[in-house]
Amino acid sequence: MRVLITGVTGFAGSHLCDLLLTKEDVEIFGVKRWRSQTENIEHLQSKITLLEGDIRDSTSMREILKKVRPDRIFHLAAQSFVLTSWKLPMEVLETNIMGQLNLLEGVRSLGLDPLIHIAGSSEEYGLVQPEDLPLKEETPLRPLSPYGVSKVVQDLLGFQYFKSYGMRIIRTRGFNHTGPRRGSVFVTSDFAHQISLIEKKRIKPVIRVGNLEAVRDFTDVRDMMRGYWLALEKGEPGEVYNIASGKGIKIREVLDCLLKLSGVEVKIEEDPEKMRPSDVPILIGDSHKFREKSGWRPEIPFEKTLRDILDYWRERI
């Protein structure tokens, strides 16, 4: 089976590679931008084929698709940090929407028929009403960030290409996922990174935070990638599936848990730069539809995930 991954050097892409390397008869091809760091995939680079390209460039995507002729595609490449999307809305919308269009048009124009996974997001739900919780796939999409809007468009484009051209597209809406290799701007890594710096006395014992009142539904990235794989194994083309733990946790509790794991004494300071113009207050997902279809359930407890992230940063500093 020839599997193409866009965004292979990213956090999710690297963990998906780890998983696919445990499967028999899977050949992995990854799209890499010429300037992308390869640190996340250094340990497995010799076991996969890296192809230089960029989802924003239709010519490069067509050439890659022509060469690989994949049986399956995991489309993970995207601008994924929500806060940046208010600062660079054009870049985020263009990368995420046009990037996916280049991929789908490439597949269509070459007459290929791969199974395609589109990685949507719980950010698509945006402004959630209390009666909507936990969020089902039918809950209205009311995104509150340019990033959320870009993911809604990716999601709907996936649906439209399935309907219009019969392309075998399966969409997932992944709730927050984290683990080792998470970029330092995302909340769990952001806190763990600062804590490790404090442990090594590199910075004063002050943690700078954003909105601690937000509630998110976290899954370990390794469980999430198992979900992505199962989505193509067992999912129905044209369908969309939530992948979530079903449990909400306040960001303040995430910080408390990391501090407890470390044992450092710190002062907590709000950083206005980390506040968002409209932060999604609460996201808790209902993933029954996916669990029933695929048999997926999360296995790694959140405390282990946090411990692993902390260890990841400790090794790096």
Ligand code: GDD
């Ligand atoms: N990054 C960050 N840093 N977030 C903070 C901080 C901080 O110091 N303090 C509080 N937060 C809050 C944010 O305001 C947000 O409510 C929550 O912590 C999580 O922030 P992120 O880790 O940046 O993730 P996200 O929820 O915005 O988006 C992530 O999850 C989506 C799925 O719901 C990303 O991975 C997206 O790409 C993904 O689609």
